[in-house]
Amino acid sequence: xxxxxxxxxxxxxHPLNKGAMKKPDLSASGVNTTCGDHVRLYxxxxxxxVVEATWEGDGxxxxxxxxxxxxxxxxxxxxxxxxxxxxxxxxxxxEISDLGPARVKCxxxxxxxxxxxxxxxxGSSHPQx
Amino acid sequence: xxLRARFPIFKTHPKxxxxxxxxxxxxxxxxxxxxxxxxxxxxxxxxxGLYPMAEAATEKYESVRxxxxxxxxxxxxxxxxxxxxxxxxxxxxxxxxxxxxxxxxDEVLLTVLEHHSNLxxxxxxAKEKGARVKFCPILSTGNLDYKALEKLVTKKTKIISVTGLxxxxxxxxxxxxxxxxxxxxxxxxxxxxxQLVAHMSVDVQKLDVDFLAFSGHKIYGPTGAGVLYAxxxxxxTMDPWLGGGDMIREVSEEFSTWNDxxxxxxxxxxSVAQVIGMGAAMEFMMEVGKNTLMKHDREMQEYTFKKLNExxxxxxxxxxxxxxxxxxxxxxxxxxxxxxxxxxxxxxxxCVRAGHHCTMPLMKAxxxxxxxxxxxxxxxxxxxxxxxxxxxxxxxxxxxx
Ligand SMILES: Cc1ncc(COP(=O)(O)O)c(C=O)c1O
Numbered sequence: 445x446x447x448x449x450x451x452x453x454x455x456x457x458h459p460l461n462k463g464a465m466k467k468p469d470l471s472a473s474g475v476n477t478t479c480g481d482h483v484r485l486y487x488x489x490x491x492x493x494v495v496e497a498t499w500e501g502d503g504x505x506x507x508x509x510x511x512x513x514x515x516x517x518x519x520x521x522x523x524x525x526x527x528x529x530x531x532x533x534x535x536x537x538x539e540i541s542d543l544g545p546a547r548v549k550c551x552x553x554x555x556x557x558x559x560x561x562x563x564x565x566x567g568s569s570h571p572q573x
Numbered sequence: 574x575x576l577r578a579r580f581p582i583f584k585t586h587p588k589x590x591x592x593x594x595x596x597x598x599x600x601x602x603x604x605x606x607x608x609x610x611x612x613x614x615x616x617x618x619x620x621x622g623l624y625p626m627a628e629a630a631t632e633k634y635e636s637v638r639x640x641x642x643x644x645x646x647x648x649x650x651x652x653x654x655x656x657x658x659x660x661x662x663x664x665x666x667x668x669x670x671x672x673x674x675x676x677x678x679d680e681v682l683l684t685v686l687e688h689h690s691n692l693x694x695x696x697x698x699a700k701e702k703g704a705r706v707k708f709c710p711i712l713s714t715g716n717l718d719y720k721a722l723e724k725l726v727t728k729k730t731k732i733i734s735v736t737g738l739x740x741x742x743x744x745x746x747x748x749x750x751x752x753x754x755x756x757x758x759x760x761x762x763x764x765x766x767x768q769l770v771a772h773m774s775v776d777v778q779k780l781d782v783d784f785l786a787f788s789g790h791k792i793y794g795p796t797g798a799g800v801l802y803a804x805x806x807x808x809x810t811m812d813p814w815l816g817g818g819d820m821i822r823e824v825s826e827e828f829s830t831w832n833d834x835x836x837x838x839x840x841x842x843x844s845v846a847q848v849i850g851m852g853a854a855m856e857f858m859m860e861v862g863k864n865t866l867m868k869h870d871r872e873m874q875e876y877t878f879k880k881l882n883e884x885x886x887x888x889x890x891x892x893x894x895x896x897x898x899x900x901x902x903x904x905x906x907x908x909x910x911x912x913x914x915x916x917x918x919x920x921x922x923x924c925v926r927a928g929h930h931c932t933m934p935l936m937k938a939x940x941x942x943x944x945x946x947x948x949x950x951x952x953x954x955x956x957x958x959x960x961x962x963x964x965x966x967x968x969x970x971x972x973x974x
Contacts, residue, residue: 456972502910550912
Protein backbone atom coordinates (compact mmCIF):
# COMPACT_ATOMS: atom_id res chain seq x y z
CA UNK A 445 0.00 0.00 0.00
CA UNK A 446 3.07 2.21 0.42
CA UNK A 447 3.03 2.45 -3.33
CA UNK A 448 0.11 4.84 -3.26
CA UNK A 449 1.85 7.43 -1.13
CA UNK A 450 1.04 11.10 -1.09
CA UNK A 451 3.47 12.05 -3.84
CA UNK A 452 2.20 9.48 -6.37
CA UNK A 453 -1.47 10.12 -5.66
CA UNK A 454 -0.87 13.85 -5.86
CA UNK A 455 0.92 13.59 -9.21
CA UNK A 456 -1.77 11.26 -10.53
CA UNK A 457 -4.45 13.79 -9.71
CA HIS A 458 -2.42 16.81 -10.77
CA PRO A 459 0.06 15.65 -13.40
CA LEU A 460 2.96 17.93 -14.32
CA ASN A 461 3.96 18.99 -17.83
CA LYS A 462 0.99 17.27 -19.42
CA GLY A 463 0.10 18.43 -22.90
CA ALA A 464 1.27 18.38 -26.50
CA MET A 465 4.17 20.51 -27.75
CA LYS A 466 4.26 22.24 -31.11
CA LYS A 467 7.32 21.47 -33.21
CA PRO A 468 9.33 19.58 -30.60
CA ASP A 469 12.99 18.84 -31.31
CA LEU A 470 12.58 15.30 -30.08
CA SER A 471 9.51 13.16 -29.58
CA ALA A 472 8.48 9.51 -29.39
CA SER A 473 5.55 7.28 -28.41
CA GLY A 474 5.49 4.22 -26.22
CA VAL A 475 2.88 1.60 -25.40
CA ASN A 476 2.73 -0.90 -22.60
CA THR A 477 1.23 -3.82 -24.50
CA THR A 478 0.22 -5.72 -21.39
CA CYS A 479 -2.10 -3.00 -20.12
CA GLY A 480 -2.60 -0.55 -22.99
CA ASP A 481 -1.04 2.45 -21.22
CA HIS A 482 0.44 4.82 -23.75
CA VAL A 483 2.59 7.90 -23.60
CA ARG A 484 3.96 10.46 -26.05
CA LEU A 485 6.96 12.47 -24.97
CA TYR A 486 8.10 15.85 -26.36
CA UNK A 487 11.41 17.63 -25.76
CA UNK A 488 12.65 21.07 -26.75
CA UNK A 489 16.44 21.25 -26.91
CA UNK A 490 18.64 24.35 -26.99
CA UNK A 491 22.45 24.33 -27.05
CA UNK A 492 22.42 20.60 -26.39
CA UNK A 493 20.28 20.87 -23.29
CA VAL A 494 16.61 20.20 -22.62
CA VAL A 495 14.76 23.44 -22.02
CA GLU A 496 11.21 22.10 -22.06
CA ALA A 497 9.62 18.66 -21.73
CA THR A 498 5.97 17.63 -21.90
CA TRP A 499 3.99 14.44 -22.27
CA GLU A 500 0.57 13.19 -23.30
CA GLY A 501 -1.02 9.86 -22.64
CA ASP A 502 -3.26 7.67 -20.61
CA GLY A 503 -2.13 5.46 -17.82
CA UNK A 504 -2.35 4.44 -14.21
CA UNK A 505 -1.28 6.59 -11.26
CA UNK A 506 2.22 5.11 -11.30
CA UNK A 507 2.85 5.80 -14.98
CA UNK A 508 1.31 9.28 -14.73
CA UNK A 509 3.50 10.14 -11.76
CA UNK A 510 6.56 8.71 -13.51
CA UNK A 511 5.98 10.76 -16.67
CA UNK A 512 5.45 13.84 -14.51
CA UNK A 513 8.70 13.53 -12.58
CA UNK A 514 10.67 12.48 -15.63
CA UNK A 515 9.62 15.57 -17.59
CA UNK A 516 10.51 17.69 -14.54
CA UNK A 517 13.90 16.14 -13.99
CA UNK A 518 15.14 16.14 -17.60
CA UNK A 519 15.03 19.93 -17.81
CA UNK A 520 18.54 21.35 -17.97
CA UNK A 521 20.13 17.99 -18.72
CA UNK A 522 22.38 17.31 -21.70
CA UNK A 523 21.73 14.57 -24.24
CA UNK A 524 24.53 12.55 -22.68
CA UNK A 525 22.98 12.87 -19.23
CA UNK A 526 19.62 11.75 -20.63
CA UNK A 527 21.28 8.68 -22.12
CA UNK A 528 22.53 7.71 -18.67
CA UNK A 529 19.16 7.87 -16.90
CA UNK A 530 17.98 4.54 -15.54
CA UNK A 531 15.06 2.95 -13.68
CA UNK A 532 16.81 3.53 -10.37
CA UNK A 533 16.65 7.29 -10.92
CA UNK A 534 12.90 7.14 -11.44
CA UNK A 535 12.44 5.06 -8.30
CA UNK A 536 14.39 7.67 -6.40
CA UNK A 537 12.39 10.59 -7.77
CA UNK A 538 9.13 8.79 -7.06
CA GLU A 539 10.32 7.86 -3.57
CA ILE A 540 9.45 4.20 -3.99
CA SER A 541 11.64 1.24 -3.28
CA ASP A 542 10.32 -1.85 -5.00
CA LEU A 543 7.58 -2.85 -7.38
CA GLY A 544 6.24 -6.20 -8.51
CA PRO A 545 7.19 -7.34 -12.02
CA ALA A 546 3.79 -6.37 -13.40
CA ARG A 547 4.07 -2.77 -12.27
CA VAL A 548 7.72 -1.99 -12.98
CA LYS A 549 6.67 -1.36 -16.57
CA CYS A 550 4.36 1.40 -15.41
CA UNK A 551 7.45 3.25 -14.19
CA UNK A 552 9.73 2.41 -17.10
CA UNK A 553 7.34 3.19 -19.97
CA UNK A 554 8.18 6.90 -20.03
CA UNK A 555 11.89 6.19 -19.66
CA UNK A 556 11.88 3.73 -22.56
CA UNK A 557 9.99 6.31 -24.60
CA UNK A 558 12.66 8.87 -23.78
CA UNK A 559 15.34 6.44 -24.94
CA UNK A 560 13.57 5.88 -28.24
CA UNK A 561 13.25 9.65 -28.70
CA UNK A 562 17.03 9.86 -28.28
CA UNK A 563 17.57 7.00 -30.71
CA UNK A 564 15.32 8.76 -33.19
CA UNK A 565 17.67 11.74 -33.09
CA UNK A 566 20.74 9.55 -33.53
CA GLY A 567 18.99 7.66 -36.31
CA SER A 568 18.36 10.81 -38.29
CA SER A 569 21.80 12.32 -37.87
CA HIS A 570 23.60 9.04 -38.54
CA PRO A 571 21.50 7.48 -41.30
CA GLN A 572 24.24 5.01 -42.21
CA UNK A 573 23.80 3.25 -38.88
CA UNK B 574 -24.68 -28.72 -1.01
CA UNK B 575 -21.85 -26.55 0.32
CA LEU B 576 -20.33 -25.57 -2.98
CA ARG B 577 -17.40 -23.62 -1.57
CA ALA B 578 -16.20 -26.72 0.28
CA ARG B 579 -15.68 -28.41 -3.08
CA PHE B 580 -12.83 -26.01 -3.93
CA PRO B 581 -9.56 -26.94 -2.17
CA ILE B 582 -7.93 -23.55 -2.88
CA PHE B 583 -10.04 -22.06 -0.09
CA LYS B 584 -8.48 -24.52 2.37
CA THR B 585 -5.04 -23.29 1.35
CA HIS B 586 -6.16 -19.64 1.33
CA PRO B 587 -9.20 -19.29 3.59
CA LYS B 588 -9.27 -15.52 3.16
CA UNK B 589 -9.06 -15.53 -0.62
CA UNK B 590 -11.62 -13.26 -2.26
CA UNK B 591 -11.56 -14.49 -5.82
CA UNK B 592 -13.62 -12.40 -8.22
CA UNK B 593 -11.85 -13.26 -11.46
CA UNK B 594 -13.57 -16.45 -12.57
CA UNK B 595 -14.29 -15.17 -16.07
CA UNK B 596 -10.54 -15.20 -16.57
CA UNK B 597 -10.09 -18.64 -15.10
CA UNK B 598 -12.09 -20.37 -12.40
CA UNK B 599 -10.76 -22.17 -9.37
CA UNK B 600 -10.68 -25.99 -9.70
CA UNK B 601 -13.25 -28.30 -8.23
CA UNK B 602 -11.96 -31.19 -6.08
CA UNK B 603 -13.40 -33.95 -8.28
CA UNK B 604 -11.65 -32.57 -11.35
CA UNK B 605 -8.30 -32.41 -9.60
CA UNK B 606 -8.82 -35.93 -8.33
CA UNK B 607 -9.76 -37.28 -11.77
CA UNK B 608 -6.56 -35.86 -13.23
CA UNK B 609 -4.47 -37.29 -10.45
CA UNK B 610 -6.21 -40.68 -10.66
CA UNK B 611 -5.22 -40.90 -14.29
CA UNK B 612 -1.61 -40.10 -13.48
CA UNK B 613 -1.57 -42.52 -10.54
CA UNK B 614 -3.49 -45.42 -12.05
CA UNK B 615 -3.66 -45.40 -15.83
CA UNK B 616 -1.01 -43.08 -17.21
CA UNK B 617 -0.34 -44.01 -20.83
CA UNK B 618 -0.85 -42.47 -24.22
CA UNK B 619 -4.23 -42.83 -25.89
CA UNK B 620 -5.21 -44.57 -29.14
CA UNK B 621 -1.80 -46.25 -29.41
CA GLY B 622 -0.73 -48.92 -26.93
CA LEU B 623 -2.16 -52.42 -26.98
CA TYR B 624 -1.41 -53.13 -23.33
CA PRO B 625 -4.14 -52.87 -20.69
CA MET B 626 -3.03 -49.58 -19.18
CA ALA B 627 -3.08 -47.85 -22.56
CA GLU B 628 -6.53 -49.26 -23.15
CA ALA B 629 -7.68 -47.95 -19.78
CA ALA B 630 -6.29 -44.49 -20.60
CA THR B 631 -8.02 -44.48 -23.99
CA GLU B 632 -11.27 -45.59 -22.46
CA LYS B 633 -11.16 -42.85 -19.82
CA TYR B 634 -10.30 -40.19 -22.36
CA GLU B 635 -12.98 -41.32 -24.80
CA SER B 636 -15.63 -41.57 -22.08
CA VAL B 637 -15.42 -37.78 -21.71
CA ARG B 638 -17.02 -37.41 -25.16
CA UNK B 639 -20.20 -38.92 -23.82
CA UNK B 640 -20.09 -36.58 -20.80
CA UNK B 641 -19.64 -33.61 -23.15
CA UNK B 642 -22.47 -34.85 -25.36
CA UNK B 643 -24.78 -34.89 -22.32
CA UNK B 644 -23.45 -31.57 -21.03
CA UNK B 645 -24.30 -29.88 -24.34
CA UNK B 646 -27.39 -32.01 -25.05
CA UNK B 647 -25.89 -33.02 -28.38
CA UNK B 648 -27.59 -35.79 -30.33
CA UNK B 649 -25.14 -37.78 -32.35
CA UNK B 650 -21.77 -39.38 -31.74
CA UNK B 651 -18.69 -37.84 -33.29
CA UNK B 652 -19.72 -34.24 -32.69
CA UNK B 653 -17.36 -33.54 -29.80
CA UNK B 654 -13.78 -32.55 -30.72
CA UNK B 655 -11.32 -32.16 -27.86
CA UNK B 656 -9.06 -29.12 -28.12
CA UNK B 657 -6.66 -27.21 -25.88
CA UNK B 658 -9.34 -24.61 -25.17
CA UNK B 659 -11.94 -22.26 -26.64
CA UNK B 660 -9.32 -20.36 -28.61
CA UNK B 661 -8.20 -23.50 -30.40
CA UNK B 662 -11.83 -24.55 -30.95
CA UNK B 663 -12.63 -21.23 -32.63
CA UNK B 664 -9.48 -21.44 -34.72
CA UNK B 665 -10.62 -24.84 -35.99
CA UNK B 666 -13.87 -23.29 -37.17
CA UNK B 667 -12.06 -20.43 -38.92
CA UNK B 668 -9.21 -22.52 -40.33
CA UNK B 669 -11.02 -25.82 -40.88
CA UNK B 670 -14.36 -24.51 -42.11
CA UNK B 671 -13.70 -20.89 -43.11
CA UNK B 672 -10.58 -21.57 -45.12
CA UNK B 673 -12.41 -24.22 -47.14
CA UNK B 674 -15.77 -22.57 -47.67
CA UNK B 675 -15.30 -18.80 -47.58
CA UNK B 676 -14.89 -17.10 -50.95
CA UNK B 677 -14.03 -13.64 -52.17
CA UNK B 678 -16.77 -11.17 -51.27
CA ASP B 679 -18.31 -13.39 -48.57
CA GLU B 680 -18.99 -11.90 -45.17
CA VAL B 681 -18.28 -13.14 -41.66
CA LEU B 682 -20.51 -11.43 -39.12
CA LEU B 683 -19.29 -10.91 -35.54
CA THR B 684 -20.26 -8.49 -32.77
CA VAL B 685 -18.21 -5.81 -31.02
CA LEU B 686 -18.60 -7.86 -27.86
CA GLU B 687 -16.29 -10.58 -29.14
CA HIS B 688 -13.25 -11.81 -27.31
CA HIS B 689 -10.16 -11.56 -29.52
CA SER B 690 -10.18 -15.33 -29.91
CA ASN B 691 -13.45 -15.10 -31.85
CA LEU B 692 -12.15 -12.20 -33.90
CA UNK B 693 -8.51 -12.58 -34.85
CA UNK B 694 -8.88 -16.05 -36.45
CA UNK B 695 -11.64 -14.64 -38.66
CA UNK B 696 -9.51 -11.66 -39.66
CA UNK B 697 -6.72 -14.02 -40.64
CA UNK B 698 -8.94 -16.25 -42.77
CA ALA B 699 -10.91 -13.36 -44.27
CA LYS B 700 -7.71 -11.71 -45.41
CA GLU B 701 -6.55 -14.94 -46.99
CA LYS B 702 -9.82 -15.49 -48.84
CA GLY B 703 -10.75 -11.92 -49.70
CA ALA B 704 -13.79 -12.13 -47.43
CA ARG B 705 -14.98 -9.34 -45.13
CA VAL B 706 -15.43 -9.31 -41.37
CA LYS B 707 -18.35 -7.20 -40.17
CA PHE B 708 -19.32 -6.23 -36.65
CA CYS B 709 -22.74 -5.80 -35.13
CA PRO B 710 -22.74 -2.84 -32.71
CA ILE B 711 -24.18 -2.66 -29.20
CA LEU B 712 -26.66 -0.20 -27.72
CA SER B 713 -25.64 2.18 -24.96
CA THR B 714 -27.18 -0.33 -22.53
CA GLY B 715 -24.53 -2.85 -23.50
CA ASN B 716 -27.08 -5.08 -25.19
CA LEU B 717 -26.62 -6.21 -28.76
CA ASP B 718 -28.31 -3.96 -31.32
CA TYR B 719 -30.64 -6.57 -32.82
CA LYS B 720 -32.11 -4.08 -35.28
CA ALA B 721 -28.66 -3.39 -36.68
CA LEU B 722 -28.00 -7.12 -36.71
CA GLU B 723 -31.04 -7.72 -38.88
CA LYS B 724 -29.71 -5.25 -41.45
CA LEU B 725 -26.20 -6.69 -41.34
CA VAL B 726 -27.35 -10.21 -42.18
CA THR B 727 -27.45 -10.46 -45.98
CA LYS B 728 -27.05 -13.03 -48.73
CA LYS B 729 -23.31 -12.42 -48.47
CA THR B 730 -23.22 -13.54 -44.82
CA LYS B 731 -21.74 -17.03 -44.74
CA ILE B 732 -21.28 -17.40 -40.99
CA ILE B 733 -22.34 -15.54 -37.88
CA SER B 734 -19.93 -16.15 -35.02
CA VAL B 735 -21.06 -14.68 -31.71
CA THR B 736 -20.31 -14.90 -28.06
CA GLY B 737 -23.13 -16.42 -26.03
CA LEU B 738 -22.22 -14.29 -23.02
CA UNK B 739 -19.84 -11.33 -23.02
CA UNK B 740 -16.79 -11.89 -20.81
CA UNK B 741 -16.48 -8.13 -20.24
CA UNK B 742 -20.00 -6.79 -19.77
CA UNK B 743 -21.84 -10.00 -18.92
CA UNK B 744 -24.29 -9.29 -21.75
CA UNK B 745 -26.40 -12.32 -22.65
CA UNK B 746 -27.06 -12.81 -26.34
CA UNK B 747 -30.50 -13.83 -27.54
CA UNK B 748 -29.18 -16.82 -29.47
CA UNK B 749 -32.53 -17.99 -30.91
CA UNK B 750 -32.89 -14.60 -32.61
CA UNK B 751 -29.38 -14.79 -34.06
CA UNK B 752 -29.91 -18.38 -35.23
CA UNK B 753 -33.18 -17.44 -36.93
CA UNK B 754 -31.46 -14.61 -38.81
CA UNK B 755 -28.63 -16.92 -39.87
CA UNK B 756 -31.03 -19.57 -41.14
CA UNK B 757 -32.94 -17.04 -43.19
CA UNK B 758 -29.92 -16.50 -45.41
CA UNK B 759 -28.47 -19.99 -45.05
CA UNK B 760 -25.48 -18.85 -42.98
CA UNK B 761 -23.72 -21.06 -40.48
CA UNK B 762 -23.80 -20.14 -36.81
CA UNK B 763 -20.92 -20.48 -34.36
CA UNK B 764 -21.22 -19.72 -30.65
CA UNK B 765 -18.28 -18.80 -28.43
CA UNK B 766 -19.67 -20.33 -25.25
CA UNK B 767 -16.53 -19.89 -23.12
CA GLN B 768 -18.50 -17.84 -20.59
CA LEU B 769 -21.97 -19.11 -21.37
CA VAL B 770 -21.44 -22.71 -20.25
CA ALA B 771 -20.21 -21.51 -16.87
CA HIS B 772 -23.55 -19.82 -16.17
CA MET B 773 -26.27 -21.52 -18.19
CA SER B 774 -27.29 -24.95 -19.29
CA VAL B 775 -26.80 -25.19 -23.06
CA ASP B 776 -28.80 -27.34 -25.46
CA VAL B 777 -27.11 -27.34 -28.86
CA GLN B 778 -29.99 -29.23 -30.49
CA LYS B 779 -32.68 -26.88 -29.24
CA LEU B 780 -30.55 -23.88 -30.16
CA ASP B 781 -29.75 -25.51 -33.51
CA VAL B 782 -26.22 -24.08 -33.69
CA ASP B 783 -23.58 -25.43 -36.07
CA PHE B 784 -20.52 -24.84 -33.89
CA LEU B 785 -20.01 -24.17 -30.19
CA ALA B 786 -16.72 -23.68 -28.35
CA PHE B 787 -15.67 -23.65 -24.70
CA SER B 788 -12.74 -24.21 -22.34
CA GLY B 789 -12.56 -26.56 -19.37
CA HIS B 790 -10.75 -24.06 -17.15
CA LYS B 791 -13.69 -21.69 -16.92
CA ILE B 792 -16.02 -24.42 -15.63
CA TYR B 793 -13.83 -25.44 -12.69
CA GLY B 794 -11.69 -27.88 -14.69
CA PRO B 795 -8.02 -27.78 -15.73
CA THR B 796 -6.33 -25.48 -18.23
CA GLY B 797 -5.23 -27.03 -21.52
CA ALA B 798 -8.52 -28.69 -22.45
CA GLY B 799 -11.58 -27.51 -24.33
CA VAL B 800 -14.35 -28.63 -26.63
CA LEU B 801 -15.48 -27.85 -30.12
CA TYR B 802 -19.00 -29.08 -30.75
CA ALA B 803 -19.90 -29.20 -34.43
CA UNK B 804 -22.71 -30.84 -36.35
CA UNK B 805 -21.60 -34.16 -37.77
CA UNK B 806 -22.49 -33.37 -41.34
CA UNK B 807 -20.46 -30.17 -41.18
CA UNK B 808 -17.42 -31.74 -39.50
CA UNK B 809 -17.38 -34.36 -42.25
CA THR B 810 -17.00 -31.71 -44.94
CA MET B 811 -14.19 -29.86 -43.16
CA ASP B 812 -10.48 -30.22 -43.79
CA PRO B 813 -8.06 -30.89 -40.94
CA TRP B 814 -6.43 -27.75 -39.64
CA LEU B 815 -3.42 -29.35 -37.96
CA GLY B 816 -1.45 -32.34 -39.26
CA GLY B 817 0.31 -34.99 -37.23
CA GLY B 818 -0.23 -38.24 -35.41
CA ASP B 819 -3.68 -39.55 -34.55
CA MET B 820 -5.51 -37.49 -37.17
CA ILE B 821 -4.53 -39.80 -40.03
CA ARG B 822 -5.71 -43.13 -41.36
CA GLU B 823 -2.81 -43.87 -43.66
CA VAL B 824 0.35 -42.02 -44.54
CA SER B 825 2.61 -42.64 -47.50
CA GLU B 826 5.41 -40.52 -48.86
CA GLU B 827 3.03 -39.08 -51.43
CA PHE B 828 -0.16 -38.49 -49.54
CA SER B 829 -2.14 -39.13 -46.38
CA THR B 830 -5.75 -39.98 -45.71
CA TRP B 831 -7.63 -38.67 -42.72
CA ASN B 832 -8.99 -40.41 -39.69
CA ASP B 833 -12.74 -40.36 -38.99
CA UNK B 834 -14.32 -37.44 -37.18
CA UNK B 835 -13.79 -36.26 -34.50
CA UNK B 836 -10.19 -37.60 -34.35
CA UNK B 837 -9.42 -36.02 -37.73
CA UNK B 838 -9.23 -32.73 -35.82
CA UNK B 839 -7.11 -33.99 -32.93
CA UNK B 840 -3.51 -34.07 -34.15
CA UNK B 841 -0.76 -35.12 -31.78
CA UNK B 842 -0.93 -36.42 -28.23
CA UNK B 843 -3.92 -34.69 -26.69
CA SER B 844 -4.16 -33.15 -23.21
CA VAL B 845 -5.22 -36.54 -21.83
CA ALA B 846 -5.21 -35.74 -18.10
CA GLN B 847 -6.80 -32.35 -18.67
CA VAL B 848 -9.58 -33.76 -20.83
CA ILE B 849 -10.29 -36.33 -18.11
CA GLY B 850 -10.29 -33.52 -15.55
CA MET B 851 -12.61 -31.48 -17.76
CA GLY B 852 -14.96 -34.49 -17.86
CA ALA B 853 -15.21 -34.43 -14.07
CA ALA B 854 -15.79 -30.66 -14.19
CA MET B 855 -18.69 -31.07 -16.63
CA GLU B 856 -20.16 -33.74 -14.37
CA PHE B 857 -19.87 -31.31 -11.47
CA MET B 858 -21.71 -28.64 -13.47
CA MET B 859 -24.52 -31.07 -14.27
CA GLU B 860 -24.67 -32.17 -10.65
CA VAL B 861 -25.02 -28.54 -9.55
CA GLY B 862 -27.77 -28.13 -12.11
CA LYS B 863 -29.20 -25.09 -13.80
CA ASN B 864 -31.49 -24.05 -10.97
CA THR B 865 -28.72 -23.75 -8.39
CA LEU B 866 -26.53 -22.06 -10.98
CA MET B 867 -29.21 -19.50 -11.71
CA LYS B 868 -30.06 -18.87 -8.08
CA HIS B 869 -26.43 -18.33 -7.16
CA ASP B 870 -25.79 -16.00 -10.10
CA ARG B 871 -28.89 -13.99 -9.32
CA GLU B 872 -27.95 -13.56 -5.66
CA MET B 873 -24.37 -12.59 -6.47
CA GLN B 874 -25.11 -10.07 -9.15
CA GLU B 875 -28.10 -8.44 -7.48
CA TYR B 876 -26.09 -7.94 -4.32
CA THR B 877 -23.08 -6.65 -6.25
CA PHE B 878 -25.14 -4.14 -8.22
CA LYS B 879 -26.68 -3.00 -4.96
CA LYS B 880 -23.32 -2.56 -3.24
CA LEU B 881 -21.80 -0.80 -6.26
CA ASN B 882 -24.80 1.52 -6.51
CA GLU B 883 -24.12 2.66 -2.96
CA UNK B 884 -20.76 4.02 -4.09
CA UNK B 885 -21.27 7.34 -5.87
CA UNK B 886 -17.77 7.26 -7.37
CA UNK B 887 -18.39 3.99 -9.25
CA UNK B 888 -19.70 3.87 -12.81
CA UNK B 889 -21.09 0.50 -13.92
CA UNK B 890 -21.27 -0.53 -17.59
CA UNK B 891 -23.53 -2.98 -19.37
CA UNK B 892 -27.00 -4.40 -18.84
CA UNK B 893 -28.25 -5.08 -15.33
CA UNK B 894 -31.46 -7.05 -15.62
CA UNK B 895 -31.09 -10.73 -14.77
CA UNK B 896 -32.66 -11.74 -18.09
CA UNK B 897 -29.95 -9.83 -19.98
CA UNK B 898 -26.92 -10.29 -17.82
CA UNK B 899 -24.79 -13.01 -16.20
CA UNK B 900 -21.41 -13.54 -14.63
CA UNK B 901 -19.22 -10.46 -15.24
CA UNK B 902 -19.64 -6.86 -14.13
CA UNK B 903 -17.44 -4.11 -15.58
CA UNK B 904 -17.06 -0.76 -13.89
CA UNK B 905 -14.70 2.14 -13.29
CA UNK B 906 -13.93 4.35 -10.33
CA UNK B 907 -14.30 7.90 -11.62
CA UNK B 908 -10.94 9.60 -11.94
CA UNK B 909 -8.90 6.54 -10.99
CA UNK B 910 -7.22 4.32 -13.52
CA UNK B 911 -8.53 0.70 -13.48
CA UNK B 912 -5.05 -0.69 -12.83
CA UNK B 913 -4.73 1.36 -9.69
CA UNK B 914 -8.14 0.13 -8.56
CA UNK B 915 -7.17 -3.48 -9.19
CA UNK B 916 -3.78 -3.06 -7.51
CA UNK B 917 -5.26 -1.49 -4.39
CA UNK B 918 -7.97 -4.18 -4.24
CA UNK B 919 -5.27 -6.80 -4.76
CA UNK B 920 -3.32 -5.46 -1.79
CA UNK B 921 -6.41 -6.12 0.27
CA UNK B 922 -6.72 -9.68 -0.96
CA UNK B 923 -9.52 -8.99 -3.44
CA CYS B 924 -8.68 -10.48 -6.85
CA VAL B 925 -10.25 -8.64 -9.78
CA ARG B 926 -9.15 -7.96 -13.32
CA ALA B 927 -8.38 -4.62 -14.93
CA GLY B 928 -7.69 -4.04 -18.59
CA HIS B 929 -9.39 -4.52 -21.92
CA HIS B 930 -10.26 -8.17 -21.17
CA CYS B 931 -9.23 -9.19 -24.70
CA THR B 932 -12.12 -7.14 -26.08
CA MET B 933 -10.48 -4.03 -27.55
CA PRO B 934 -13.24 -3.22 -30.08
CA LEU B 935 -15.73 -3.30 -27.20
CA MET B 936 -13.60 -0.88 -25.15
CA LYS B 937 -13.68 1.48 -28.11
CA ALA B 938 -17.47 1.18 -28.28
CA UNK B 939 -17.65 1.99 -24.56
CA UNK B 940 -15.19 4.91 -25.03
CA UNK B 941 -13.02 3.45 -22.28
CA UNK B 942 -9.39 2.40 -22.47
CA UNK B 943 -10.04 -0.29 -19.91
CA UNK B 944 -12.35 -1.31 -17.08
CA UNK B 945 -12.27 -3.08 -13.76
CA UNK B 946 -14.11 -6.38 -13.97
CA UNK B 947 -15.47 -8.62 -11.27
CA UNK B 948 -16.75 -12.05 -12.21
CA UNK B 949 -18.34 -14.79 -10.17
CA UNK B 950 -17.89 -18.47 -9.56
CA UNK B 951 -19.96 -20.92 -7.57
CA UNK B 952 -17.71 -20.45 -4.53
CA UNK B 953 -18.37 -16.73 -4.15
CA UNK B 954 -20.47 -15.47 -1.26
CA UNK B 955 -21.95 -12.19 -0.08
CA UNK B 956 -18.79 -11.76 2.02
CA UNK B 957 -16.72 -11.47 -1.15
CA UNK B 958 -18.95 -8.66 -2.39
CA UNK B 959 -18.61 -6.92 0.96
CA UNK B 960 -14.83 -7.18 0.75
CA UNK B 961 -15.03 -5.65 -2.72
CA UNK B 962 -17.13 -2.78 -1.46
CA UNK B 963 -14.78 -2.19 1.45
CA UNK B 964 -11.82 -2.27 -0.90
CA UNK B 965 -13.39 0.27 -3.21
CA UNK B 966 -13.97 2.59 -0.29
CA UNK B 967 -10.26 2.33 0.41
CA UNK B 968 -9.53 3.31 -3.20
CA UNK B 969 -11.74 6.36 -2.72
CA UNK B 970 -9.93 7.21 0.49
CA UNK B 971 -6.47 6.97 -1.07
CA UNK B 972 -7.50 9.12 -4.02
CA UNK B 973 -9.52 11.45 -1.80
CA UNK B 974 -12.71 11.04 -3.86
C1 LIG C 1 -15.80 -15.08 -24.27
C2 LIG C 1 -14.47 -15.77 -24.35
N1 LIG C 1 -14.11 -16.39 -25.48
C3 LIG C 1 -12.95 -17.04 -25.59
C4 LIG C 1 -12.05 -17.09 -24.56
C5 LIG C 1 -10.75 -17.80 -24.77
O1 LIG C 1 -10.62 -18.88 -23.94
P1 LIG C 1 -9.24 -19.61 -23.76
O2 LIG C 1 -8.24 -18.57 -23.42
O3 LIG C 1 -9.48 -20.58 -22.66
O4 LIG C 1 -8.93 -20.31 -25.05
C6 LIG C 1 -12.37 -16.46 -23.36
C7 LIG C 1 -11.43 -16.49 -22.23
O5 LIG C 1 -10.86 -15.53 -21.80
C8 LIG C 1 -13.61 -15.79 -23.25
O6 LIG C 1 -13.96 -15.15 -22.13
